[in-house]
Amino acid sequence: MGRMGAELSLTEDTFRALARSSPWRFSALHFTWRRPTDGDVECWLRRPGRLRVRDAGSDRAVDEKVTDPVPEPVLRADGLVASRPRAYTHEIDDPMWQNYVFVSMLDPEELSADVVLSDLRSEPRAGRETWWARAVPGEGYEPRCGCCPLLWSRVSDWFEYGDGAPGWEPPAGTVYPEAYDIGLDVATGIVVQLTPVGGSRPDLAFETTIHEAEMSVASA
Template sequence: MTPDPDSFLALARSSPWRWTTLHLAHRSGFAGACEAWIRRPGALLVRDSEGRWHRESGLPYTRGTLMVFTAEGTPPPDPVPEHTSVLPHQIAPPLRADGLVEWRPERLDLDYDDPMYTNYSWVAMLDPVELSHHVAVDRLRTDVVADRPAWRADLRALPGYDPRCGGNCCELLYSEAGMRADLDEDEEVPPSWRGRSYPDHYDVALDVQTGVVVRCLPVGGPDDAPWLENDILEVDADLDDLFDGPGTS
């Protein structure tokens, strides 16, 4: 299939429905070099460059509890039911003719995120929905990354870019638009941040089978701009023995 910009954006929003387990070799400025295994929903094992194992599970954030107090003599309200998560694979999204997701269901009880390692860029690379809108897609082409088909393009974040974690913290596309996603008023921007230098664009490759970001490399800009690379080694392999067996805790 020859991609066009719309299909690239659709692939970026499709990851939750395109794979269940993943084994990859990762390199980035934020996590260094490591090997990772992900089993959806909610299980992650990472072996870092020194051979240490890290196990993460669940969502990369917590939920608050609402407590209601009433005046004396007033009947208390019905108890608030505990939150019950709905996972993406339990919902069938509307699909395009090419099998990619047309739009993602949005519900308060629907939890998309995979477990986090180091920072939210990890979460975003596994489900790069932030690249599915408010980005300019240029020089789109097919490519091969780690012996796997990929769609590759030059991406620029546009006003309205909505990263998983913005404010120049963990967005995939380090940019003025990424900063403004969390700091939209001029007075909110620290003086030392004003006039920051950013990459001209990012060279981004998405793995066609999974929708995962396999290359996200800054072009131009500061030498310390965020970057990441993933080499996908296995998709949908049986990882139960690895996660449930001894020796990786």
């Protein structure tokens, strides 16, 4: 894409635009993914379709042999994505490791709409410019995969397990987070930290440490 955009200023609108921009902001990424239930996982991603994953027990590679280029989105004046081609007409997702939370971490489009954002702030993380927000999924929240959303909630379970039917109730004892604190790396657009606020599942949290990135956007 390589378009030089204006200097980015954090607003609710630009946070949402950054959340939908990742597929067009970088071409390769070396990072470590960390979750409370797993050890560190070191990853090398090269778009499109190539992923190498190394954990304590194995070293695996995925090559999806993608031949068609990712189509160009509609850009805003600042270089972020205003609207993107639909996933059902073009394959945009990166390779999956374990579940779709990993894919959504790399491309958090689901945070760009029907999510209430508050406490917006810009604070560096691991020496990189990072935008933070507290996020609460709204009734129209659409995760990439209902069984493993970024924002596990009554809304996501209602659509996944209750088919959106009136009167559905979660299993007894289910305690959903009140919100999520989320950090987006400004250069790449990926989620570098997600922390549930309250709830009964601390395993939902994760951190992503970026070691190196090859950028697609000149201003990133």
